[in-house]
Amino acid sequence: MANPVIEVKNLTKKFNGFTAVDSINFEVDEGCVFGLLGPNGAGKTTTISMLSTLLRPTSGTALINGHDVQKDPAAVRRSIGIVFQDPSSDDILTGRENLLLHCLLFDVPNAEIGPRIKWALELVDLTEWKDALLKKYSGGMRRRLELARGLLHKPRILFLDEPTLGLDPQARENIWVHIENLVKVEKVSIILTTHYMEEADRLCDRVAIIDHGKIIVSGTPTELKTGIPEPKRPPEVLKATLHDVFLYYTGKQLRESGDTAEGGFMQKVMNFTKKNR
Amino acid sequence: MRELKGLLGLWYRELLVFWREKSRIVSSLFSPILWLVVFGGGMGTVSHVEGVNYQTFLFPGILCMSVLFSSIFFGLYIVWDKRIDFFKEVLVAPLSRVTIFTGKMLGGTTDSLIQGAILLSLGLFFGIHYSIFSVVAAMLILFLLSAALVSLGLMIGALIDSLEGFNLFVSFLIFPMFFFSGALFPLENLPGWLKFFTFIDPVTYAVDAMRGILLHLNRFPLGLDFLILGAFALFFISAGTWAFRKLK
Numbered sequence A: 001m002a003n004p005v006i007e008v009k010n011l012t013k014k015f016n017g018f019t020a021v022d023s024i025n026f027e028v029d030e031g032c033v034f035g036l037l038g039p040n041g042a043g044k045t046t047t048i049s050m051l052s053t054l055l056r057p058t059s060g061t062a063l064i065n066g067h068d069v070q071k072d073p074a075a076v077r078r079s080i081g082i083v084f085q086d087p088s089s090d091d092i093l094t095g096r097e098n099l100l101l102h103c104l105l106f107d108v109p110n111a112e113i114g115p116r117i118k119w120a121l122e123l124v125d126l127t128e129w130k131d132a133l134l135k136k137y138s139g140g141m142r143r144r145l146e147l148a149r150g151l152l153h154k155p156r157i158l159f160l161d162e163p164t165l166g167l168d169p170q171a172r173e174n175i176w177v178h179i180e181n182l183v184k185v186e187k188v189s190i191i192l193t194t195h196y197m198e199e200a201d202r203l204c205d206r207v208a209i210i211d212h213g214k215i216i217v218s219g220t221p222t223e224l225k226t227g228i229p230e231p232k233r234p235p236e237v238l239k240a241t242l243h244d245v246f247l248y249y250t251g252k253q254l255r256e257s258g259d260t261a262e263g264g265f266m267q268k269v270m271n272f273t274k275k276n277r
Numbered sequence B: 001m002r003e004l005k006g007l008l009g010l011w012y013r014e015l016l017v018f019w020r021e022k023s024r025i026v027s028s029l030f031s032p033i034l035w036l037v038v039f040g041g042g043m044g045t046v047s048h049v050e051g052v053n054y055q056t057f058l059f060p061g062i063l064c065m066s067v068l069f070s071s072i073f074f075g076l077y078i079v080w081d082k083r084i085d086f087f088k089e090v091l092v093a094p095l096s097r098v099t100i101f102t103g104k105m106l107g108g109t110t111d112s113l114i115q116g117a118i119l120l121s122l123g124l125f126f127g128i129h130y131s132i133f134s135v136v137a138a139m140l141i142l143f144l145l146s147a148a149l150v151s152l153g154l155m156i157g158a159l160i161d162s163l164e165g166f167n168l169f170v171s172f173l174i175f176p177m178f179f180f181s182g183a184l185f186p187l188e189n190l191p192g193w194l195k196f197f198t199f200i201d202p203v204t205y206a207v208d209a210m211r212g213i214l215l216h217l218n219r220f221p222l223g224l225d226f227l228i229l230g231a232f233a234l235f236f237i238s239a240g241t242w243a244f245r246k247l248k
């Protein structure tokens, strides 16, 4: 197994003195799904932007498929696919045109372009919508199209930044099954960020919890769940979930910054969960 | 091969966008026609320049003006693109920045040429007589002019992050380029120090060549116009490519 396709060493990003990502280290083995969890503003998207060559790291290194993101960004781009957190499809084109454009930009072999577009549309259940302008798609439909688009060129490494954000349960289930297949059958390696703990639990081989730009803890979901005190709850829900892990490690910081509106709300949630332990 | 395919993809996208925003063509023809009909028509009743009616004299200049405006303002799209995340999808593609620049540049040049061609055909109403040679040569001049100016616009767009900033900067550039090009009057009688500006203005050579091709009223040899315009185009294409390299 010890065959890392992503190696991140002391990776740091500062924006005018503000440290968004603070000297993080991790590795992802081939055919594994690595989850990056963390509260809003933790530095997940910034990390992915650096790994996908869109942002230049302030210091540290990252090797993707053996290529340095700073020294050989072109080789990195040939190895990766990415689904961005924010909408990144072109509204003025139709669904099919967006996919076709992706095939041309990412050099999908000509003979395969037609079949792959058909396959991608079926995967996310948008065949009927293929000729509608993207402007007319709902948010979730757009998301599904972008997901399918990220898979079109069959990258070895995939970055999924909150891939199932805003999807309905059926669509989410479809995507999960597909991600599992990609990993099992095609040995694709994935970095995934998400705020859905059940998603991380189901898909990820390893998880890192990141907050204020630092990795606080990492391990397999099982390791993490057994690594915290058992929550005191009725026996049928006794076992700790990844959700408990997340709150256990990130809750402290939230309480410190309790002056923000979000912090105040989260604090109430935390107090509530504490009472029930 | 990979780069060529990417280039075609980008170009194809620009053409689709242009096609879906067809109404822009109508609005882009409005101001040149106003110049020709109102300004050219009005002045034409009182003046002749170099033996032709003023309106006819004006036509090649306004043709170049319309390409000047539409080409440079194409750079606004890149400012816009940088704000929407679709551009990230293009930037993570395994394509060189040169290819991404060229795709945009060809897109903008095609837009300007389509507008230019429509306007050129309207010359029939303004006393212009065409031959196959003159149409081909005129389109070639418009191509070189718009390749140069679209590149200039894209370069500015790549370096500036706000739409307002782009507009401000470009209006400081575009009006002098228009007035010093001789689009509105013969440049002979300008005082020496003003004449200097006409020589460093790429549009001057396009206007001169266009007047030569359509009315046989060129000041410089046609070959020289082509050469200088081609040099400007190469220079701005290189500058634009450089600016795109700096885009992350």
Ligand SMILES: Nc1ncnc2c1ncn2[C@@H]1O[C@H](COP(=O)(O)OP(=O)(O)OP(=O)(O)O)[C@@H](O)[C@H]1O
Binding pocket: A015, A020, A038, A039, A040, A041, A042, A043, A044, A045, A046, A047, A085
């Ligand atoms: N271009 C930028 N300039 C300045 N600060 C930035 C920039 N991009 C991100 N940041 C800051 O860096 C921090 C990390 O942002 P990032 O987008 O990586 O968070 P995230 O973990 O993806 O959050 P979310 O869950 O909300 O998507 C935030 O505090 C953000 O304000």
Ligand SMILES: [Mg+2]
Binding pocket: A044, A045, A046, A085, A161
């Ligand atoms: Mg994010």
